[in-house]
Amino acid sequence: MTATSDRALTVEQLAPPGPQLDPAAVQRTYELDRAHVFHSWSAQGALTPMVVTQARGSWVWDGEGRPLLDLSSQLVNTNVGHQHPAVVRGIQEQAARLCTIAPQHAVDVRSEAARLVTEHAPDGLSKVFFTNAGAEAIENAVRMARLHTGRRKVLSRYRSYHGNTQTAIHLTGDPRRWPNDSGAEGIVHFFGPYLYRSAFHAQTEEEECARALEHLEQVIQLEGPATIAALVLETVPGTAGIMVPPPGYLAGVRELCDRHGIVWIADEVMCGFGRTGAWFGVDHWGATPDLITFAKGVNSGYVPLGGVIISDAIAETFRERPFPGGLTYSGHPLACGSAVATITAMQDEGVIEHAARIGSELLGPGLRELAERHPVVGEVRGLGVFWALELVRDRTTREPLVPYNASGPAAQVTADLVAACKRRGVLPAVNMNRLHVVPPCTIADDEVRLGLAILDDALGEIEAAHGIGRAH
Ligand code: PLP
Numbered sequence: 001m002t003a004t005s006d007r008a009l010t011v012e013q014l015a016p017p018g019p020q021l022d023p024a025a026v027q028r029t030y031e032l033d034r035a036h037v038f039h040s041w042s043a044q045g046a047l048t049p050m051v052v053t054q055a056r057g058s059w060v061w062d063g064e065g066r067p068l069l070d071l072s073s074q075l076v077n078t079n080v081g082h083q084h085p086a087v088v089r090g091i092q093e094q095a096a097r098l099c100t101i102a103p104q105h106a107v108d109v110r111s112e113a114a115r116l117v118t119e120h121a122p123d124g125l126s127k128v129f130f131t132n133a134g135a136e137a138i139e140n141a142v143r144m145a146r147l148h149t150g151r152r153k154v155l156s157r158y159r160s161y162h163g164n165t166q167t168a169i170h171l172t173g174d175p176r177r178w179p180n181d182s183g184a185e186g187i188v189h190f191f192g193p194y195l196y197r198s199a200f201h202a203q204t205e206e207e208e209c210a211r212a213l214e215h216l217e218q219v220i221q222l223e224g225p226a227t228i229a230a231l232v233l234e235t236v237p238g239t240a241g242i243m244v245p246p247p248g249y250l251a252g253v254r255e256l257c258d259r260h261g262i263v264w265i266a267d268e269v270m271c272g273f274g275r276t277g278a279w280f281g282v283d284h285w286g287a288t289p290d291l292i293t294f295a296k297g298v299n300s301g302y303v304p305l306g307g308v309i310i311s312d313a314i315a316e317t318f319r320e321r322p323f324p325g326g327l328t329y330s331g332h333p334l335a336c337g338s339a340v341a342t343i344t345a346m347q348d349e350g351v352i353e354h355a356a357r358i359g360s361e362l363l364g365p366g367l368r369e370l371a372e373r374h375p376v377v378g379e380v381r382g383l384g385v386f387w388a389l390e391l392v393r394d395r396t397t398r399e400p401l402v403p404y405n406a407s408g409p410a411a412q413v414t415a416d417l418v419a420a421c422k423r424r425g426v427l428p429a430v431n432m433n434r435l436h437v438v439p440p441c442t443i444a445d446d447e448v449r450l451g452l453a454i455l456d457d458a459l460g461e462i463e464a465a466h467g468i469g470r471a472h
Pocket of ligand 1: 075133134135136138161162163164234238239267268269270271295296306
């Protein structure tokens, strides 16, 4: 995490030593995958997964042993990078001491993980229910809110992702809900603030904020405030486009929830644990939700782990009354051990401060510079190591580079962008018409410069190939 140069070094200069390659083993991995592994969210027939042969820090190596700078953090989870030595050691030591113990017992590593998680949460949230991942955290948070309020309905925003279990997928406001939607679960969607494509014809952040809150208030009124248990909101919506909320929006959400006795569930599965340059996204706005869901960055995904951080008032509801939920692996020692090691490393190494500085000094300014040079970039937004470039065919009309939910030939240009990045040594994250730049929080300054230089070239390549930005 040191700055050494203002000019971009090359992949060859920056990538750590690669793996010892065994082409036959790589081929076998691929063939067994195609024969036996059933992949997420995909028609299986057309898949050609990249074989990964090694991962270290901000880098992964493909089946040919080529290093790729990981600007995706996989699924935005490797906040301390790949194979962080202290986290690997923490898992190894925990495995040697105690691999598993049922959730009804108290065990040192679970107690310590809960202490560390709540230490960084806003005041007044002092208990944790551990789950195996983010969707289960959402599922259980909603159950807590429903039991706490005695109400059923839940509000969530369009342009959101909350996970792949029954309640979580219904809460989701992106096309992954469509084939799973049984029109059930008592969920109602609303529009959140998104000035670049404002649902409210707003021109300024202030207007967008005020109108988004007026709209939310109307939805609450028309749905019947006394029927609404919870409002689920990604503090900074991630997969849907990294839309940083305008100042005042979260305070307005808090006020509406308080006025109507609605539980505010902040989904921090993607934006928590350093991604935004703060422990939690809500820290940027001094806002205090009633429940916070987390996963991913809590242990960089080294072992599956998620959870719900619970306000004292909601915890009180379940003091005498049983909470009707549980999981065999709730607070699994290996997962908790990896969380203790990760959070401790983040504290000791100043990872949060580093992510904030990368965002404000390098990544933010660097991406804005790219936008000046490339007409395909309609907007740059984000904070910390959580950035999106909104890609457009035309900056004036803001026509998206590919249509919403496009696939196949209609998404050729974004497929070309991914290929252009990978050919030059960057593993990018592309979602619909956006390039998400979401490296590990620990990315080094020189790696950021290299990543920006490669994105610059890759954007130039697709503009030239697809005639974007040429005078008509
Ligand atoms: N919530 C948010 C904001 C997410 O980004 C995700 C996953 O990307 C989830 C929930 C679901 O988490 P998981 O895939 O760990 O179940």
